Amino acid sequence: MEAEIVVLLMFLGVLIGILLGGPIAFVLAGLAIIFGYWELGERVFPMFANRMWSTATNSLLMAIPMFIFMASILERSGIADKLFQSLLYAFGRLNGAIALTVVLLSTVFAAVTGVMGATVVSMSLMAIPAMLKYGYDKRLATGTVAAGGTIGIIIPPSIMLVIMADQSGESVGRLFAAGLLPGLLLASLYFLYILIRCWFQPAMGPALPREELDRYSGLQITGMILLNMVPPILLIFGVLGSIWFGFATPTEASAIGAFLSLVLMTLYGRFNWAAIREATWSTTRTSCMVLAVIVGATLFTQVFFAVGGNDVVTDLVLVLDDQFGRWGTFAMMMLVVFFLGFLIDWIGIILITFPIFLPLGVLLGFDELWLVMMIAVNLQASFLTPPVGYALFYLKGTVPKGVHMFDIYKGVIPFLLLQLVAIVIMAFYPEIITWLPQFVAR
Template sequence: MTMSPELFIALMFLALIIGLLMGHPVAFVLGGLAVLFGYLGGMGRMWPILIGRTYDIVTNEIYVAIPLFILMATLLERAGIAEGLFQALMHVFGGMPGSIGLAVVVLSVIFAATTGIMGATVVSMSLMAMPAMLNRGYDKRLATGAVAAGGTLGILIPPSIMLVLMADQSGISVGRLFAGALGPGLLLGLLYFGYVAILTHIKPKFGPPLSAEERDSVSGGQLVRMLLVNLIPPLVLIFGVLGSIWLGVATPTEASAVGAALAFVLMVAYRQFSWRALADAIWRATRTSAMVIGVIIGASLFTAVFLRAGGGAVVTNLVTSFDFLGRWGVFVAMMAIVLLLGFLVDWIGIILITFPIFLPISASLGFDPVWFVIMMAINLQASFLTPPVGYALFYLKGTVPPGVRLADIYRGVFPFVALQVLGVIVVAMFPAIAAWLPSLIARG
């Protein structure tokens, strides 16, 4: 079939959108379209490409960290630490308007630094916090937005499976990306915290504080004990994973094994261990890992066809057409493309499609590679909140109490997507937020 590269690429993405809107699994849509358009584009036999790329992925040692980080998250969830810490943080902020929403944001930051996956954080926060907020009269949009946005921090704050994939595709060490993402991740957490605090201060009915009876039910000594019991173990886990990488004691794959082992120890220490609970955690980790690796394989095939059909040249020409605005004009064009793709394509697909094109362009413009990849990571976080393929929205819809509509969730996440865009602007203006820590801790 003979057609222009522009038309061919447009048809690929149109078919992708249709497949996703029909509810088919992302991995099968990406992989299936790769095979279909590969043959339609006259690219020869597709099976060797399928087998070769699949083999390269499943034999890539860096990807071993993905299932281990996911196992760490499922074990930590079964340990029950999050619920105890949530109750403590509720009372820490108890007298402030929006106290539960503020607790959700802070706990999401802590939980993000111990899991590395978004789904576990969103589901856990939803099950714990949504009933508590709605029962106290919180605005549905604020409640759903805080839970969804806070949960997506798990994909940016290290350890993050997204950063593991980015490290593999960019050739930058996982440790350097983990270090670079920490500052922007905390910045987004501060922006979310500030938004909830300011909004509920202006409109207290959107997020009432805890009642005096609830606040008085926990003494100061009890609150300190609750914080120590439930906060110290996650901090130990964070240091065990990130510290071992940054100090050069362990590789990211070895550190993920350390994290999974520590999560198992915490599960035992909190008396939540049982063979059934362990089997359930392993089974859920296996299913999630298979889904992630499946999407990586499907996206890799889709990207191969996309690039061989001339998609790289199409996107490159589009980006470089803004060079009359200078290097920052080209940068803004690349960030805008990533943001728009987030409405249509899974984050894995975006990474595999854009990295081979954008990284050489950014290098030619003189941008620091670690900083540029982190900017992409911040931008990609929005893809979890934007319909129609925003995973956080569907995780949340499946766990919220009855009465919360999908429309409430869409309206609730909009201000937080705007805050993510603001985060990109702030880190662009102050690059040291992402570049300073990697220069001190993670080298090579």
């Protein structure tokens, strides 16, 4: 059968499987078996065995369960609760104070966990009841928590960036460095949007009442912030510093982070064996899900290349390049990633698009590190778009009664537009991505 027809059938199979509600790991692996046997015969099974073995023995992927464990422990340590209260009083005189606190705390929490779900759930449980209590607009409240929580997929240490490093061949340290400024750019855009909107529409997010603000003096608030900010900063430095200065590999740094999270949990008086069991079980489930998708997508891409799919896509992109130029082709790739976010989770998107888009991007003259990070920022939208937007479902499961799914959908729209603004800014100023990695040890 012609390669073009096989490629079309494979992607139609993915679309149909996802729409029917099949788990992405089994959809991809099943299609790989069907089309692999159809086109290559029985010799495809030894190929699968070799690929699965190489995935299972990839030492870089060992960092994933360690970072997830670190996030699970920190979620139960009480750090976020104390820091939230401190920052809330610091911003209390500003309109939108609680929403501003959510953005800043989400940024800090992202840098010590690397797992989006932990941040979204924590912020939802802490901040949304408080915002509703003080009369915040439900759409602003839910949109802020959803968007702020997903910053964790960009700011290191990020599980997504670990997988991207594995699939692209870039070092984890350089990708972590490349993600820092884009993550801070997104956080700044969210912060400014809330500040400006609540300035012109105070009813959207009023400041804290005077009686609340008078509970602590400025000196007391400063002391609370320093006391609760120093431990997360030390954890960030312990994990990222050990990678960036070449003292530890990403796998070793993830173990350092897991150990330091246990130390912090003990110092905050939250250590108990029940919490350890819950964190271990949560880590096991999440890690198995991630690795199952990696295996399924790896088999799918192996068959895709074996039947000539790379030649088909290369020819297509070269045609687009002739018609629209390199930037038009780049825009097409970004659109593909964006629309895939409506259908497939971020792991599947990475494992399907990277083997195709990265070589083509380099062929068109784009810096590979820059292209990887542009895709990463684009992928943040996949957490905020239905039907597979994880942040939306985490929110729906934790918001108080009276907040409906439609409120959440409408709330994330301004933040999706801000993500588009960030992509445009980084297209005009690629140094936002490429500047810091040049100072990092590979």
